[in-house]
Amino acid sequence: MVAAGASGPVVVTGGAGAIGAVLVRALLAEGRPVRVIDNLSGGRPEHLAGVADDPRLTFVRSDLADPDHYEEQFRGASEVWHLAANADIQKGTADPGIDLREGLLNAFRVMEAARRHGVRRLLFSSSSVVYGRPSVFPTPEGYGPLLPQSIYGASKLSVEAFLSAFAHSYGLKTYLFRFANIIGPFMTHGVIYDFFGKLQRDPNRLEVLGDGRQAKSYLRSEDCVAGMLFVRDHADEPVNVFNLGARDRISVREIAERVVAIHGGRARIEYTGGERGWVGDVPQQLLDIAKVERLGWTPALTSAAAVDRTIAELARERGIGR
Amino acid sequence: MVAAGASGPVVVTGGAGAIGAVLVRALLAEGRPVRVIDNLSGGRPEHLAGVADDPRLTFVRSDLADPDHYEEQFRGASEVWHLAANADIQKGTADPGIDLREGLLNAFRVMEAARRHGVRRLLFSSSSVVYGRPSVFPTPEGYGPLLPQSIYGASKLSVEAFLSAFAHSYGLKTYLFRFANIIGPFMTHGVIYDFFGKLQRDPNRLEVLGDGRQAKSYLRSEDCVAGMLFVRDHADEPVNVFNLGARDRISVREIAERVVAIHGGRARIEYTGGERGWVGDVPQQLLDIAKVERLGWTPALTSAAAVDRTIAELARERGIGR
Numbered sequence A, B: 001m002v003a004a005g006a007s008g009p010v011v012v013t014g015g016a017g018a019i020g021a022v023l024v025r026a027l028l029a030e031g032r033p034v035r036v037i038d039n040l041s042g043g044r045p046e047h048l049a050g051v052a053d054d055p056r057l058t059f060v061r062s063d064l065a066d067p068d069h070y071e072e073q074f075r076g077a078s079e080v081w082h083l084a085a086n087a088d089i090q091k092g093t094a095d096p097g098i099d100l101r102e103g104l105l106n107a108f109r110v111m112e113a114a115r116r117h118g119v120r121r122l123l124f125s126s127s128s129v130v131y132g133r134p135s136v137f138p139t140p141e142g143y144g145p146l147l148p149q150s151i152y153g154a155s156k157l158s159v160e161a162f163l164s165a166f167a168h169s170y171g172l173k174t175y176l177f178r179f180a181n182i183i184g185p186f187m188t189h190g191v192i193y194d195f196f197g198k199l200q201r202d203p204n205r206l207e208v209l210g211d212g213r214q215a216k217s218y219l220r221s222e223d224c225v226a227g228m229l230f231v232r233d234h235a236d237e238p239v240n241v242f243n244l245g246a247r248d249r250i251s252v253r254e255i256a257e258r259v260v261a262i263h264g265g266r267a268r269i270e271y272t273g274g275e276r277g278w279v280g281d282v283p284q285q286l287l288d289i290a291k292v293e294r295l296g297w298t299p300a301l302t303s304a305a306a307v308d309r310t311i312a313e314l315a316r317e318r319g320i321g322r
Helices: A018-028 A066-073 A089-096 A098-115 A152-169 A191-201 A221-234 A253-264 A290-295 A302-317 B018-029 B066-072 B091-092 B096-116 B151-171 B189-202 B221-233 B250-261 B290-295 B303-317
Strands: A010-013 A034-038 A057-059 A080-081 A120-126 A171-179 A182-183 A204-206 A218-220 A239-244 A270-271 B010-015 B036-039 B056-063 B079-082 B121-127 B175-180 B179-181 B206-208 B218-220 B239-244 B268-272
Touching: A010 A018, A010 A221, A018 A034, A018 B303, A057 A066, A066 A098, A066 A253, A080 A182, A080 A270, A089 A098, A089 B303, A098 A120, A098 A152, A098 B096, A120 A152, A120 A218, A120 A221, A120 B066, A152 A171, A152 A239, A152 B079, A152 B096, A152 B151, A182 A221, A191 A253, A191 A302, A204 A253, A218 A221, A218 A302, A221 A239, A221 A290, A239 A290, A253 A270, A253 A302, A270 B121, A290 B206, A302 B175, B010 B018, B018 B036, B018 B221, B036 B066, B056 B066, B066 B096, B079 B096, B091 B151, B096 B121, B121 B151, B151 B175, B151 B239, B175 B221, B179 B221, B189 B206, B189 B250, B189 B290, B206 B218, B206 B250, B218 B221, B221 B239, B221 B290, B239 B290, B250 B290, B250 B303
Parallel strands: A010 A034, A010 A080, A034 A057, A080 A120, A120 A171, A171 A239, A182 A218, A204 A270, B010 B036, B010 B079, B036 B056, B079 B121, B121 B175, B175 B239, B179 B218, B206 B268
Antiparallel strands: none
């Protein structure tokens, strides 16, 4: 169901990224003109293959640091989905300026452009990392204090804070989606992707960062996008904060074993040890999704099923089979 | 009591401001070299009268946007107190770039300078406004979700988020102090100061923004500084979040009546109406201070006593008496 408000052109920043490409297809399927802004630093044009020729799709290659280059896309837009950001947590630890600039400053530019053009809705891909290392599992949206472990997490929480203030100060509506680990087609990073890469380089050995007991919930990008569209159509507060994840979690060890199995099962799994995989990692993540479920939406796949589907897809894509 | 760790030179940004000037005196009283960095946009040199000639005090007039101009002050410093920021919430609503730049970006520069110079402790003047409009009173540090109402509040929460990430990523310790309304000497804004100004312009009429039922807790700056020093000496987590306020609150109506009384009682009080004084205002504020009290510190004055003392001081300063 698409609510009355869900019409008019849509801007998607990061629309050529792994989640953006799924979202863009869903928005086109709603019949809406979609304007993608992407600098292709993480996104790839081929992620939009099949819809690239759709006359309702506009693609603008631009860095968000350069509003003169893209701001006209905001004219007449009824909603803006801000997905563009650095997606590599470890890169942000090495240079905290990256998440400041690509996380917060670019988001601020998008907010200002949206405000100037009277955009009614701003939707943002936040993350479970805003919770830092929570003491409550599953973690509800009302959890505090919010003490991020990584610079990436700090940038996500900062954007949330400014979006909340923009909503209360200037009257636009904002949607803050706190994602579990999102997996699916178009992936260019993440644990499953990394394991495939490592086994390609050395089929006999899989090095796993940490002790393998890190356990998180995983959501397919199709589920993630479906959840966001549902919330957009059914929640209408000035600020709408929603966790999006699965009800279960799966450990890194289990993922490693499944990836090794599909590669023929001969690789030895070696753990580097330690409870977390890297500085800034949050070893345990499980979001409380009762709020979105009360609204009427639930993810189709469990974490385990989402991981299995993603492993199977990646194996098929690369010609790997049992 | 000063813990073993509290020695060595100290940097205070915003050290010529209303809270900074009280803090600088307290740090000098600890016997420590104090390096003040202040652009004098809000602070005033006369706030440091009486200590300006202390040989242990270094004053650097510099904007924080210009690290080349002040970063050498971080050399050898054992702790950095970051107090400099825009203090006018309404200014931030009119131009959100102000709190982005003077709030977050300057704080980020301070964090980076502290990191480069191996500073062990970073202490920050956050605010109750990070709680947005909480549903729980008194509001504890663990309250969530954190949805600031103002751009100023967003900048405070953003700085908290980056400080948390810096602590976890780079090993320095951070102290996040969430202030109630701080009042005392050296004030250049705030409700009491404003009421005195209005009565000076028109002794027969006092306009009060909102319906007067806004009620908040108030803390004298001397109490605030004593609380911060106590927490610094007794809390040692990577991230130390503490509310600092009084146990009671006082309404704007009561403050208006007290200010009118000390002016002779003849001014008519007129309320503009509405539950909040301005866009971005949080009409009800009462912080839960059980955490700092458990640590062993409690403010000397109630909100009512702090307000009374401040009114009396300001009246004496301006030659106003009953």
